[in-house]
Amino acid sequence: MNKTVIEVRYQETDQMGIVYHANYLVWFEIGRSKFVEDLGLQYAALEKDNVLSPVVDIHIHYQKPAKYGEKVFVYTWLSKYNGVRITYQYKITNEQDELLVTGDSEHVLVDASTFRPLRLNKVNQTWHEAYQKALKEDS
Amino acid sequence: MNKTVIEVRYQETDQMGIVYHANYLVWFEIGRSKFVEDLGLQYAALEKDNVLSPVVDIHIHYQKPAKYGEKVFVYTWLSKYNGVRITYQYKITNEQDELLVTGDSEHVLVDASTFRPLRLNKVNQTWHEAYQKALKEDS
Amino acid sequence: MNKTVIEVRYQETDQMGIVYHANYLVWFEIGRSKFVEDLGLQYAALEKDNVLSPVVDIHIHYQKPAKYGEKVFVYTWLSKYNGVRITYQYKITNEQDELLVTGDSEHVLVDASTFRPLRLNKVNQTWHEAYQKALKEDS
């Protein structure tokens, strides 16, 4: 599990005076890329190998809004991985450890030019093994 | 059901060369506000009465990416309404009528100052009746 | 000169209750791409030829804020063009014809792979001539 701290940006607020709801997906992505870095991997490197990992499904549940001037904590972990599809789970809390948002996102791997699906173990064995290991540890 | 056309903005793309996944939530919101306008209502007016309608739950399924230079169509309709919670459904297609994204969002009504939940029929009877009518038509 | 109407998006507001200041640059870009379309050209087509047109300089002056629920009008015209650098000017007004924002942006043309500068008349003669003609008309 990765824990990443994010300082709410003024730009992320809307006229309700709270963080605009789509921005939590951006924070999920930051958590995801930090999670990947923790495994010793880099998403930017995967892209250089012509592999993309687009999202296919997201669910997000909003409990309490984040506000400007606050720090939030994004917890990210792997909940499913089968070599083809990757599911991450997320929990976002504030400094008082109150739960703000939970969610999950499912991703596939595709060829950057054709958007055809790829199997991660054929694309990058190091990634594949790191994910198998992470799945065991997180579940 | 409302059908709204959106021209993809350059700013909405990311380095995958496709629309960044969080932006579909922005398009859902545009569809939602057009749906509301179709009922003869205005979200901006509701806010002036100190009522907000934050989202509590979103699910989004990504089928095919939208790209810069395309027009997309956002279809929005009411799928559930019980006076307290409102659920909208969305379908986004491209000009070839290919399905890009589907999703739904659940909303509550709250007092803008306290974020305490409100019943729509107590806040605004006109909205309440328009939603009851729309629910019948859309289902 | 192109005149494009934009409906303010909820997502574009911030907690000041007005449009977040960086979003006017997005509106400038929409005006710019509509201006280009008016000339019978398409920016997406230019990119397919491996040509990008990044911005090198922007100046923006904020006079009055745009708000959610409003329509704004983006006026875009060509103020300078010498085959290498392109300068657009912008004026944004509201429905009461009040001036909200003015600005200008300077662009170059570069090779998409190397980011090396290109001369527009060598890249695309049609564009070059259309720009020369537009410059005469707008000034």
Added chain:
Amino acid sequence: MNKTVIEVRYQETDQMGIVYHANYLVWFEIGRSKFVEDLGLQYAALEKDNVLSPVVDIHIHYQKPAKYGEKVFVYTWLSKYNGVRITYQYKITNEQDELLVTGDSEHVLVDASTFRPLRLNKVNQTWHEAYQKALKEDS
């Protein structure tokens, strides 16, 4: 002068494969709020006193694009202050200390309800003195 590190977000890229040009304004704002914090002040606190500090003028010069996977450094300092208008200057560099972007922004202080201009020394003497001191140190 404040120096703030920012990790480029995937969401901040566009289909040119570089950071979308409007996002540098967001980074300027982050630098600005860190600069203010360095003075022992908090922008969020100012807003609670019903004071906003909208931008009236921005100039930005783009030299070299930032990319995903990079860290950038935002340098912010006060270049002008006369009790009514505040001008910040910015310089953004990458990890190789290459200059990416320079710019400046001019701000006023206004009443949050009426948007009428305010003099900072009448609104908040602590801010006023901190700015006078910072101006001497930065110039």
